Amino acid sequence: xxxxxxxxxxxxxxxxxxxxxxxxxxxxxxxxxxxxxxxxxxxxxxxxxxxxxxxxxxxxxxxxxxxxxxxxxxxxxxxxxxxxxxxxxxxxxxxxxxxxxxxxxxxxxxxxxxxxxxxxxxxxxxxxxxxxxxxxxxxxxxxxxxxxxxxxxxxxxxxxxxxxxxxxxxxxxxxxxxxxxxxxxxxxxxxxxxxxxxxxxxxxxxxxxxxxxxxxxxxxxxxxxxxxxxxxxxxxxxxxxxxxxxxxxxxxxxxxxxxxxxxxxxxxxxxxxxxxxxxxxxxxxxxxxxxxxxxxxxxxxxxxxxxxxxxxxxxxxxxxxxxx
Amino acid sequence: xxxxxxxxxxxxxxxxxxxxxxxxxxxxxxxxxxxxxxxxxxxxxxxxxxxxxxxxxxxxxxxxxxxxxxxxxxxxxxxxxxxxxxxxxxxxxxxxxxxxxxxxxxxxxxxxxxxxxxxxxxxxxxxxxxxxxxxxxxxxxxxxxxxxxxxxxxxxxxxxxxxxxxxxxxxxxxxxxxxxxxxxxxxxxxxxxxxxxxxxxxxxxxxxxxxxxxxxxxxxxxxxxxxxxxxxxxxxxxxxxxxxxxx
Numbered sequence: 001x002x003x004x005x006x007x008x009x010x011x012x013x014x015x016x017x018x019x020x021x022x023x024x025x026x027x028x029x030x031x032x033x034x035x036x037x038x039x040x041x042x043x044x045x046x047x048x049x050x051x052x053x054x055x056x057x058x059x060x061x062x063x064x065x066x067x068x069x070x071x072x073x074x075x076x077x078x079x080x081x082x083x084x085x086x087x088x089x090x091x092x093x094x095x096x097x098x099x100x101x102x103x104x105x106x107x108x109x110x111x112x113x114x115x116x117x118x119x120x121x122x123x124x125x126x127x128x129x130x131x132x133x134x135x136x137x138x139x140x141x142x143x144x145x146x147x148x149x150x151x152x153x154x155x156x157x158x159x160x161x162x163x164x165x166x167x168x169x170x171x172x173x174x175x176x177x178x179x180x181x182x183x184x185x186x187x188x189x190x191x192x193x194x195x196x197x198x199x200x201x202x203x204x205x206x207x208x209x210x211x212x213x214x215x216x217x218x219x220x221x222x223x224x225x226x227x228x229x230x231x232x233x234x235x236x237x238x239x240x241x242x243x244x245x246x247x248x249x250x251x252x253x254x255x256x257x258x259x260x261x262x263x264x265x266x267x268x269x270x271x272x273x274x275x276x277x278x279x280x281x282x283x284x285x286x287x288x289x290x291x292x293x294x295x296x297x298x299x300x301x302x303x304x305x306x307x308x309x310x311x312x313x314x315x316x317x318x319x320x321x322x323x324x
Numbered sequence: 325x326x327x328x329x330x331x332x333x334x335x336x337x338x339x340x341x342x343x344x345x346x347x348x349x350x351x352x353x354x355x356x357x358x359x360x361x362x363x364x365x366x367x368x369x370x371x372x373x374x375x376x377x378x379x380x381x382x383x384x385x386x387x388x389x390x391x392x393x394x395x396x397x398x399x400x401x402x403x404x405x406x407x408x409x410x411x412x413x414x415x416x417x418x419x420x421x422x423x424x425x426x427x428x429x430x431x432x433x434x435x436x437x438x439x440x441x442x443x444x445x446x447x448x449x450x451x452x453x454x455x456x457x458x459x460x461x462x463x464x465x466x467x468x469x470x471x472x473x474x475x476x477x478x479x480x481x482x483x484x485x486x487x488x489x490x491x492x493x494x495x496x497x498x499x500x501x502x503x504x505x506x507x508x509x510x511x512x513x514x515x516x517x518x519x520x521x522x523x524x525x526x527x528x529x530x531x532x533x534x535x536x537x538x539x540x541x542x543x544x545x546x547x548x549x550x551x552x553x554x555x556x557x558x559x560x561x562x563x564x565x566x567x568x569x570x571x
Contacts, residue, residue: 209414212424
């Protein structure tokens with residue numbers, strides 16, 4: 001198939017839709033709800049991890065407060081669906097709520113990013129962490145709005161739109177994966193565009209671009225905003241899945257999860273973090289079913305990857321495959 | 325083409341650049357020599373706006389570029405290659421040159437095209453050819469030989485189509501044979517592109533063979549300038565730099 005050899009946007013859209021169709025067929029071949037649940041979560045968390053990898057893998061900035069945007073997306077969606085607007089908008093409320101979640105997360109990312117990107121290395125990491133904990137504290141403090149440490153209480157309605165009823169398991173499964181895949185295809189376009197190579201350039205050598213007449217700061221800020229928006233989208237999907245939002249989603253340990261996924265799957269291959277999310281979720285499911293010592297097992301697995309493969313699984317596979 | 329008017333810069337009481345004035349003719353090739361710590365690289369940093377001036381003015385043609393930012397000065401036609409190779413380790417030669425070309429054209433904000441199939445490919449190829457990097461065009465930069473990394477550093481500067489090219493020790497860390505190859509390449513470049521070139525070099529044979537005009541720096545100030553012949557016979561220079569074998 002000559003068409004598939006061309007690395008362009010059309011091919012990615014085709015492959016994305018193909019993957020979606022295969023996963024839809026998969027749904028009917030394996031009717032176990034447990035498996036469906038894992039696949040949905042892999043895409044939601046994979047989206048979260050891939051958004052973080054824009055910063056880590058392509059820009060070389062270790063952001064440690066990425067969950068702030070995940071949480072802002074989740075809370076924005078939840079709070080909007082709890083408000084009276086839902087009644088007015090009726091069937092459009094979920095799409096509007098998701099757009100708002102992305103918008104609010106991107107504005108938050110712009111505000112936090114404009115300050116953080118001035119710093120490098122560990123200072124950047126710690127400042128992003130500090131902002132995240134600020135968001136966490138705000139969520140806990142505004143008990144009247146956010147429900148404080150209980151999380152968003154009382155749930156929210158999920159009115160059907162365009163014939164999609166997210167209350168039904170199949171609709172939710174197909175919708176979540178569809179949105180995730182579209183986002184991944186768009187993200188790939190950005191990563192493979194001149195803009196994406198600008199990110200790699202800054203990662204490789206942050207001094208030289210100025211001597212090429214290029215300003216790093218604007219580029220870094222745009223990347224930070226894109227990463228924050230996609231994390232917000234992932235958060236909004238998670239909120240739809242759980243019909244709620246919880247302050248733990250803004251806690252620092254939530255920022256460590258996508259980091260683990262990136263380490264497990266690989267930061268140098270585009271789909272590495274998604275594969276990391278798959279490993280993470282399977283481990284989560286398998287290990288928690290058999291032992292209480294989940295953290296210990298996860299730690300050992302990460303050690304094996306870091307010391308054994310010295311890279312994420314997909315990175316390792318791709319290098320192995322290319323050498324043959 | 326490039327005119328420096330009484331530049332001064334001090335770092336914590338030490339005068340690194342002391343009242344330096346010079347004027348490069350269009351399409352000339354010129355060298356800066358001087359012992360270690362004479363302020364040669366500092367002078368380049370001042371010209372390119374990497375560090376700010378204390379006093380003095382800089383002109384490109386008739387345009388005053390004093391106190392402009394590094395990026396602005398680059399867009400006005402001054403490009404440099406660095407003493408310690410300053411490249412993009414994980415990008416291939418091809419991708420590095422393309423990135424440099426796009427940086428100059430403000431093309432790196434584009435999110436809707438694919439970088440790999442971007443129409444800039446032909447231009448990148450001709451710059452690689454000009455720099456002698458055709459053979460290693462698809463090699464990852466960190467896997468290049470030292471000499472080719474130096475060439476890539478120069479190629480990145482060439483991608484900016486500069487009027488003035490500053491080369492900071494283009495032959496640093498090379499053996500004698502490699503040095504001459506490099507300087508040959510630079511001479512060819514200079515003849516083809518009609519740029520104004522200013523280079524820093526330690527090898528006196530190369531300097532006397534290549535430069536039309538030589539500036540001798542010592543402790544931040546120019547103690548002599550002239551053609552190779554004039555410099556060879558200048559007493560001050562012999563005393564300060566060429567003679568005695570002092571370093």
